[in-house]
Amino acid sequence: MSFIQVSEEENDEIIELPCEDDGTLLLSTLSAQFPGTSGLKYRNPDSGGALRGVRLVKGRFYPPDAGWGNQVYICVFPKVENKRKSDEQLENSTAKTKRMESIHKCSDLIVLGLPWKTTEQDLKQYFEAYGEVLMAQVKKDPKTGKSKGFGFMRFGNYESQVRVLSKRHMIDGRWCDVKIPNSKQDGQATELNRKVFVGRCTEDLAADDLREFFSKFGEVTDVFIPKPFRAFAFVTFMDPEVAQSLCGEDHIIKGTSIHVSNAMPKNESGGRHGRILGRMNGPGNHSGMGGVQMRGFGGGLGQNSPFVGGQMPQHGNMGMGGGGMWNQGGGGGNRSANLSNLAALGNSLGLGTMGTGGNQPGGQGNTGGQGGVNTIPPTLSMDALNLGAAIPLGSAMVAAALGQAGLGLFRGNFQSATMGQAENQGIGNPQNPHIPNTTSAPSHVTAGGGNAQRSGFLEWMNQTQGSGDASNSNPGQWPQREVKQGFGMSVSP
């Protein structure tokens, strides 16, 4: 096994990090020793000692053409940090610092899953790699004095807290989760500020791609791509200002134009987007929704639509939050998933109601998020819902729909307006989520105009359905629970 010499800053202490078998260095290996690192650079002797960056793709650093060599690689940290440091030094203006303080508030953190043997000293020592630790305690049985397997700790600075919250931790041989305790759930507002909604994602955009791309702007602490794929993602930054600065922007990642906008609170049936949409859909909208992130498609999916509920039940608080684009509770009824989907497709093509009862009253609508979950028979898994079969049928159905609708119908609707988050979230197609962005909804439902972003229908037609599930791999070989991090959120963060 070969090692690479790395130091945090030039002429700093050197730590040797092991390469993988293929000669790459894992970002995770690097950040284990240098928390918060986003890249690597080195002095290139061939160009008079100019700094060169190291290629980073999907969490792996690739060696320069000449190999890693014996040179020392230097960590690169996101500019936010430097910016913040200089902020702290230069700036004492009250208003801004006050605001920053309110956003950057530390709280006690609970550490779950500690080994029985871990002491408070161990705990403190572990987290000191991330910053000053003001307090660390392991909860013990008062009688026996034995650890209960969890504890609390507190950082002196918020960056450390955010960094620690964003990952799982190997402490004394066990993967542990660090969370904000239930008793102090006040950090949600700040969470929101740090999180952005990334719309118009395509399925080939992996979490790593997003992380890598957005790391350019600042440290990314979390990337969440809802599964099943729904054409959007959430990216959380360490610095809320970075997050906010990106809102409203369009970017191109791997050839895909994505749109960044504000994330919005979850589990609120009256979110701002929702209200707007509610109006847009108009009274009499049979969607029956509270309006959150819904797009009435003018016709319902059945409750059996695979995306009603979907896999949600396994994640307690993952409620669809009304954001389930297929929670179009208005009618539908218990039909086969395929039929429902076909109807949805037809509707999304502007064909009008296709006879799945979309105009029937009924369905209570999923305003709270539990509706979708509860209305689905517990025995119906995704498989039972024939989702797997439904996906390959997608193109066939589109073709069929095309035959009925004619291309003419498409043209107008292809003009996918620049959509706000709500719309992006509301539109979706179970067969293939690319449809929503291209076919969109009937134009009268579409919100304020915008540029046509792309017409990826042919692109979509040619696509194969890969179900690569690169994320969520449990890095540990310990038989512990699966990684659940990141599931605390649902459609909206």
Place this chain on the structure above:
DNA sequence: GTTGAGCGTT
């Protein structure tokens, strides 16, 4: 002497 999702004897 065991355990493994949770939420803090101040």
